[in-house]
Amino acid sequence: MAAQIAEGAGRLLLGVRHGGLLDGRLIGDAGDQLAQAWIGAVLRRRRPRDAVLSEEAEDVGDRSTAERVWIIDPLDGTSEFSYGTADWAVHVALTEGGRPTAAAVSIPARGELYRSDEVDTVGGPLTGRIAVSRFGGSYESAHVANQLGLQRVSIGSAGAKAMAVVRGDVDAYVHSGGQYEWDNCAPVGVCEAAGLHCSRLDGSEIRYNQRVPYMPDFVICRREIADDVLAALDAVW
Numbered sequence: 001m002a003a004q005i006a007e008g009a010g011r012l013l014l015g016v017r018h019g020g021l022l023d024g025r026l027i028g029d030a031g032d033q034l035a036q037a038w039i040g041a042v043l044r045r046r047r048p049r050d051a052v053l054s055e056e057a058e059d060v061g062d063r064s065t066a067e068r069v070w071i072i073d074p075l076d077g078t079s080e081f082s083y084g085t086a087d088w089a090v091h092v093a094l095t096e097g098g099r100p101t102a103a104a105v106s107i108p109a110r111g112e113l114y115r116s117d118e119v120d121t122v123g124g125p126l127t128g129r130i131a132v133s134r135f136g137g138s139y140e141s142a143h144v145a146n147q148l149g150l151q152r153v154s155i156g157s158a159g160a161k162a163m164a165v166v167r168g169d170v171d172a173y174v175h176s177g178g179q180y181e182w183d184n185c186a187p188v189g190v191c192e193a194a195g196l197h198c199s200r201l202d203g204s205e206i207r208y209n210q211r212v213p214y215m216p217d218f219v220i221c222r223r224e225i226a227d228d229v230l231a232a233l234d235a236v237w
């Protein structure tokens with residue numbers, strides 16, 4: 001279900017970009033609203049008993065007592081989507097007891113769909129690269145890059161950066177300074193299924209469906225470098 005939703009919303013969003021008829025703020029708003037409307041309708045019809053936390057909607061259901069909560073970002077990387085690049089994503093995760101148990105991330109402009117039930121374990125040679133935000137990343141990510149000698153690669157959208165680790169394009173994605181649960185829940189669900197290290201910057205487990213859905217810091221990286229990344233962070237975090 002998560003994968004179908006991520007793929008379907010991705011098709012809708014490609015439709016929103018069709019023909020270059022909209023631009024700027026208008027295209028971002030249209031994308032956010034249309035993807036949210038469709039995803040909300042699907043979950044109401046198909047999973048009426050589950051609670052839903054989405055960037056673009058009021059909370060649905062009582063998240064404080066619900067065991068099953070869908071955490072959705074209908075369009076992550078709205079500014080990249082508006083700008084016309086390919087680094088934007090749809091995030092769909094089911095959490096149970098605060099952990100993602102089924103997750104999908106689509107990167108529609110690349111024709112890619114990542115799903116926790118089918119993703120391969122990430123292997124192959126390390127690349128010596130780290131994904132950072134288009135806005136340059138944080139002090140902590142720069143420190144990790146310097147300590148491990150990683151080259152920084154700018155990618156928009158949390159989902160697109162996380163999937164760059166899954167694809168094997170980069171070895172790590174280190175974020176601090178703010179994000180919400182919808183920005184990283186489905187990406188973390190896919191990355192965990194792909195055998196990657198995922199934790200808060202202090203090394204603790206990432207838990208979702210908190211009362212205030214703020215998830216401001218995390219690291220996603222290849223297991224081979226996880227100890228070194230956490231040791232580097234220990235000095236600054």
Ligand SMILES: Nc1ncnc2c1ncn2[C@@H]1O[C@H](COP(=O)(O)O)[C@@H](OP(=O)(O)O)[C@H]1O
Binds near residue numbers: 079132156180
């Ligand atoms: N300091 C911060 N506080 C809140 N949200 C942040 C943030 N930094 C990044 N984000 C959100 O995380 C997503 C990826 O950002 P970035 O590409 O800069 O890494 C974006 O989501 P949206 O595009 O869904 O708004 C962005 O809004």
Ligand SMILES: [Mg+2]
Binds near residue numbers: 077
């Ligand atoms: Mg987002």
